[in-house]
Amino acid sequence: MGRVLGYARVSTNDGQDVSTQKAKLEELGAVVVFHDIGNGSKLDGRHQLESALRLLESGSELLALHPDRLARDTGDLLTIAKRVVEKGAILRIHDPKIVFDGSDLMAEVMLTLFGLIGSVEKHFIKARQRRGIEAAKLRGVYKGRPATINPDQVRELRDQGLGATAIARRLKIGRASVYRALAA
Template identity: 40%
Template sequence: MIAYGYARVSTIDQDLTIQQRALRSSGCRVIRAEKASGSRRDGRTELALLLDFLNAGDTLVVTRIDRLARSLKDLQDIVHELKAKGVALRATEQPVDTGTAAGKAFLDMLGVFAEFETNLRRERQLEGIAAAKARGVYRGRKPSIDVTEVKRLKEFGLGPTAIARKLGIGRASVYRALEVG
């Protein structure tokens, strides 16, 4: 049995050191780590690499289940993939053992709470934005595309690809800017 560790934090200013240390002390020689949101799997290249690499008899180790997934569906999908490959899942800080009915039930409960926490955070954020808008403090993100500059470059004779390169924006953004006004 080979134990492979996976560590994740959500933002670039957070530190992975504590998770990596815990994974190493639990026997993981290979640890993949990334700074990415746990609410979706896309963009989590280190997790995808590990899931592709693991073989029957291996164990995927995380410090806590919420480091692996923040939605119940995503967690269940990952556990299903691991089970199909014959890979066990273990958490160093939680009594998770996917080989028993009690361990699986506990894992599902943790997934429900992780998703609940994510939804609560999202609701609080939206409430805060609404309150800031009501006070006139929040106006949203400033536009990143200067529509007048896009139109000026178009009038100058540049095509959408050249405009996108010059301004460092996507070609679709150029088309949208040209449709405005």
């Protein structure tokens, strides 16, 4: 058997810690544990997962504790599984026990099922979030996401003679954000 690469993910840095997942993955045989912090509803921006997938080789294994640590979407979960198999490696999920090597139809069915469960769970999370935001708006408590751009700084740069493109580059924001800040 080749080396075992572990993968862990937490949704946020706020109160969540990857250390318990990491310790369990190491206990299960992972020699290296890759971890991302962020939403599991999409694959974009999951740089550590990409690194783990690149390092897989024939006979090695990608290990995750739960399917939703890899993805909360059927398509994404199956994409990851197929990328693992293309490398000649195995995808192993600890709970529920799933070992996917591309040859077992039942393992693929299990991945599909848990991907579907993740999609449904993601849908309910978003629905609860929308209801919470609407309720907060009715109470007058919800003000939206805090501004990340200082309009005074944008105006100051414009007063220095910089155009929207130059301001956007300097502040590392989009031009549309510059125009919105100037209009505010």
